[in-house]
Amino acid sequence: MSQTKPNLETKRHAAPHSSGGAATRALILGGTGEARRFAARIAGDPRIDAIISLAGRTSEPLEQSLPARVGGFGGVQGLIHYLEDERIDKVVDATHPFAARMSSNARQACAALNIPLIALSRAPWSPLDDDRWIDAADNAAAVAALGAAPRRVFLTTGRLGLADFLLTPQHFYLIRTIDRPPPADLPPHHELILDRGPFTVESELSLMRDAHIDVIVSKNSGGGATYAKIAAARELRIEVVMIAPPRREDVETVHDIEQALAFLLERRAA
Ligand SMILES: NC(=O)c1ccc[n+]([C@@H]2O[C@H](COP(=O)([O-])OP(=O)(O)OC[C@H]3O[C@@H](n4cnc5c(N)ncnc54)[C@H](OP(=O)(O)O)[C@@H]3O)[C@@H](O)[C@H]2O)c1
Numbered sequence: 525m526s527q528t529k530p531n532l533e534t535k536r537h538a539a540p541h542s543s544g545g546a547a548t549r550a551l552i553l554g555g556t557g558e559a560r561r562f563a564a565r566i567a568g569d570p571r572i573d574a575i576i577s578l579a580g581r582t583s584e585p586l587e588q589s590l591p592a593r594v595g596g597f598g599g600v601q602g603l604i605h606y607l608e609d610e611r612i613d614k615v616v617d618a619t620h621p622f623a624a625r626m627s628s629n630a631r632q633a634c635a636a637l638n639i640p641l642i643a644l645s646r647a648p649w650s651p652l653d654d655d656r657w658i659d660a661a662d663n664a665a666a667v668a669a670l671g672a673a674p675r676r677v678f679l680t681t682g683r684l685g686l687a688d689f690l691l692t693p694q695h696f697y698l699i700r701t702i703d704r705p706p707p708a709d710l711p712p713h714h715e716l717i718l719d720r721g722p723f724t725v726e727s728e729l730s731l732m733r734d735a736h737i738d739v740i741v742s743k744n745s746g747g748g749a750t751y752a753k754i755a756a757a758r759e760l761r762i763e764v765v766m767i768a769p770p771r772r773e774d775v776e777t778v779h780d781i782e783q784a785l786a787f788l789l790e791r792r793a794a
Pocket of ligand 1: 554556577579581596597599602603618619620623624626684
């Protein structure tokens with residue numbers, strides 16, 4: 525178990541708040557399909573009293589099955605205050621694999637308060653035989669992997685971090701995001717598609733064929749929701765610059781919502 529950071533103001537709990545027959549107070553850190561499915565799974569369960577937290581990044585967030593709070597907590601210290609004020613017993617970090625800051629904050633705040641924490645996340649994708657992946661550690665490596673010669677790039681890494689691709693303005697970028705990015709972040713040669721998906725392999729194939737795409741840049745986000753473009757790239761035999769997820773810190777991770785549910789119910793059964 526991680527130690528309390530010395531510079532954090534904390535009130536340490538001897539044990540999680542859970543007591544007797546009361547429902548487990550759970551905080552679900554969301555913003556993903558997994559978090560929504562998990563929320564739907566536990567909504568209405570009398571053994572669990574849960575709230576889902578969203579960063580508030582998308583202008584029209586999807587409806588949630590649980591009561592939702594929206595917006596940052598104010599760093600580790602803000603999260604510590606929130607966990608205490610709301611008397612949270614357990615936290616499920618179901619944020620996106622690339623939401624590294626929130627995951628790190630959750631790890632530190634839960635460690636400081638001795639609150640059990642689990643990560644619910646998708647397993648990353650692995651290349652199949654016909655895939656032509658170029659591994660990239662981050663956006664900077666992905667930019668470099670595109671090379672000097674102009675290419676037609678399908679850029680699917682999301683709204684944040686688009687500005688990194690301003691360094692290589694020689695390429696044409698087909699950019700797909702949920703919300704409109706700031707104009708200053710958009711490279712000179714681009715076409716913008718605002719869409720949330722889910723997408724089918726057929727629709728991805730025709731999109732890429734019509735735009736004469738010869739390389740995709742993608743985060744290795746795992747899961748099924750955005751995999752169609754990867755399957756389409758395989759069919760078209762085009763390269764995918766695949767950005768690896770940041771390494772998660774030392775937190776138990778499950779890929780299945782039933783395991784996350786078991787985690788929330790653990791102490792009651794004990
Ligand atoms: N990164 C991606 O590729 C990606 C893709 C799809 C969905 N998402 C979702 O979008 C959200 C933001 O992603 P990000 O990459 O900007 O995260 P991040 O860099 O890890 O987080 C930045 C800050 O946003 C706030 N935040 C993030 N997730 C939050 C949540 N669930 N509830 C309340 N505050 C949250 C926190 O602010 P404070 O420090 O003030 O608490 C956090 O420090 C996440 O919830 C994630 O699940 C991200």
